[in-house]
Amino acid sequence: MTHNDHDCQGFATSSGGLPPAWRSHAARSLPRYTSYPTAVAFAPVEGDAEARKWLSAIGAEQTISAYVHVPFCRRLCWYCGCHTSVVHDNTRVAAYVGTLMHEVDLWADALPAHAGAAHLHFGGGSPNALSPEDFLALVRHMADRFSLRPGAEVAAELDPGMLSEAFIDAAGEAGVTRASLGVQTFDRAVQARVNRIQSFDQVAAAADRLRKVGVGAVNFDLMYGLPGQTPENVAASTEAAVTLRPDRVAVFGYAHVPWMKKHQVMIGEGDLADGDGRWAQAEAADSVLRGAGYLRIGLDHYALPGDPLALAAASGSLRRNFQGYTDDPAPVLVPVGPSSIGRLAAGFIQNAAATDVWSRAVEAGRLPVARSLPVTAEDELRAAVIERLMCDLTVDVGAECRDRGFETNALDAAVAAALALQADGLCRVEGRAVTIPEEAFRLMRVVAACFDAGLAPVERRHARAV
Ligand code: SF4
Incomplete structure (x- = not known):
């Protein structure tokens, strides 16, 4: 269980510039979470x-x-x-x-x-x-x-x-x-x-x-x-x-x-x-x-x-x-064309990125898929939480877990990671509900990253958060 024990007031206003406490967060290299898991x-x-x-x-x-x-x-x-x-x-x-x-x-x-x-x-x-x-x-x-x-x-x-x-x-x-x-x-x-x-x-x-x-x-x-x-x-x-x-x-x-x-x-x-x-x-x-x-x-x-x-x-x-x-x-x-990514219920597929490899596959009558990722139930759960944060700036993590047949505490480690961001005003955590305050919307990827199980080794591949 997590607790709302920090005061999140007074971090930034729409005209206040980047608060010093957010500088290191804004400089983090993070995925854009256009998919989860990421490509x-x-x-x-x-x-x-x-x-x-x-x-x-x-x-x-x-x-x-x-x-x-x-x-x-x-x-x-x-x-x-x-x-x-x-x-x-x-x-x-x-x-x-x-x-x-x-x-x-x-x-x-x-x-x-x-x-x-x-x-x-x-x-x-x-x-x-x-x-x-x-x-x-x-x-x-x-x-x-x-x-x-x-x-x-x-x-x-x-x-x-x-x-x-x-x-x-x-x-x-x-x-x-x-x-x-x-x-x-x-x-x-x-x-x-x-x-x-x-x-x-x-x-x-x-x-x-x-x-x-x-x-x-x-x-x-x-x-x-x-x-x-x-x-x-x-x-x-x-x-x-x-x-x-x-x-x-x-x-x-x-x-x-x-x-x-x-x-x-x-x-x-x-x-x-x-x-x-x-x-x-x-x-x-x-x-x-x-x-x-x-x-x-x-x-x-x-x-x-x-x-x-x-x-x-x-x-x-x-x-x-x-x-x-x-x-x-x-x-x-x-997905149509080289490097295109597709989504099916069972997972992600991506076409060959090199145009010559892609076209040889097509000419041979093969779907030009070169990479894939089957998604697990846990991937789907984490994806849903990240998507709601990126779309709505708020998510009830416990409800998402329950709706997908997980124990409501299944992502408590991630919720605890979000709670650690609360002191800096990036989110509020109440029970298992995580909400990004309006003024921190630009750092939503930092909060979403708490729910990304595969992030650590690949940060250098991504762009800075802001
Ligand atoms: S940014 Fe320029 S080079 Fe890149 S895809 Fe668009 S038009 Fe092409």
Whole structure:
């Protein structure tokens, strides 16, 4: 049993900066908990027999989602942390789309009867590195082979600096319902320092045309922590962004991991803000967004009231997934494209990351799965606790244990670890209920990490908490 024996008042206000007691917590390298266990725990797997067996357990009443990875971009941003490469050869891209189509057929043939696809998500890289014709053909093929349901969400991440009118028109024709534009910053000096030049007018024109062709929702991604960013220019970029009234805004901190992403050596470590600076930048964006009427969702998302994400957050049905936060309740995620991660009831599967390995598997008629992780009942329990903390900032750990057939004290060691954070004001622990106070939301990963059984050996792989 744990006790609420600390006073958590007086640690931070929305304008108070990073409290000294939180500096070491903010500097911790932690997973983003877009899944639990995290992808670093996946193990190599030979062949596709396991994936086919796991797929066969899908019920006829279950909807599915699919994530498609496009590992190409038309330019390389120095801050990029994605699995991508720059491509100028259109023949190579077209060949890639041909293999993707084939892979879609393999998955569709391997799936048992299901209730159709509720959500298709195109990420990357940049899906708009594909030609408009190829993108349209790919979406149509997936809609056909995965039985896209009426009203399904079809979402695409797009690079607005490389987005042609023809591609936008194809997105409209393909029935894309939501586009996420990688805005990051409007500050020209910062853009120059990260090799991502794009004007406000380009972004405004893209958002406008997307809406005109019927893409009902337009999201923006913004960043803080880039070289040259300050609270002032982050606020200015955010103010400019909200004039275009995106439906959702995600605000991500730059993760400097040049030992994993070699091109990040183009960004000098000395040019980066320290923990206090990053905190102030994140607060600047938060303050502008909330002042403009956006609701904060989880760790780093904001949505206009009435957006499905805001409604899901209000009703307690918000989910955490590989794209961040979602209102998509589909229990099955089919991975398409190299490095894509899928989720089935029995566990996680991940496609081969190297495009040549992935394409050889597809050409041989094999599902291109290269890594997997069966999930245990305890994994599911820890995942549920972490997901509720990341979505709702509060969780009744004892109830989660009981609901999954565990003793209510099954995670008491983790609750005790959370209790140790209470003295610093990161959470309140009452009985087995753990709550992250509003002012500490940015450190929710630190609290979630208490419930992560596999964290210790892999901290260096992850980005700092803030
Ligand atoms: S467009 Fe996106 S995925 Fe491509 S290099 Fe830039 S940040 Fe990375």
